[in-house]
Amino acid sequence: DAKTTQPPSMDCAEGRAANLPCNHSTISGNEYVYWYRQIHSQGPQYIIHGLKNNETNEMASLIITEDRKSSTLILPHATLRDTAVYYCIVREPFKAAGNKLTFGGGTRVLVKP
């Protein structure tokens, strides 16, 4: 899996967009960018993933640069319940042998009123 670099922490104002960056300069052609989050001591929660095109779902948008060396997760209208640690993971699609997911340090996001 390609190495990712995320800022350790960031604050965001409630109601504003939260933009979470992730660098993955060694990403290979068949590796996807996944985002999960973990609200304090709860189970990690899948947010979104993409290969090269920008993606959007009900939770967030994922913007991947043209060279695929970095990406940004956008939470369009952050709420207090979005306070969590956000993990950017770059890996190939799960294969038949196992389903290991490796989380790095992540970005601790604090949404403030």
Add this chain to the structure above:
Amino acid sequence: EAQVTQNPRYLITVTGKKLTVTCSQNMNHEYMSWYRQDPGLGLRQIYYSMNVEVTDKGDVPEGYKVSRKEKRNFPLILESPSPNQTSLYFCASRHAGANVLTFGAGSRLTVL
């Protein structure tokens, strides 16, 4: 509601007293796995199962056992717990062709 259910959510036990943490999913997922999460060490995979009666070791299997007799259940067994198994445990599952893991809410285990 589609979910992965773990029990117990919290447990304090003593060294050597066998315990089982249950995991059940209602999504007909083929793959299931167990992780432990410790401060500074991130999420580490203990065991995984590709389908009924098929299990394999993850990165930190020592001191743990699993079984997969039914598709929906994947219990984690600690035959003789030790204090270094004090941790937060997560069960996760997915469909064979999917790239997204669904996690349980977690089980916090303390071994005295």
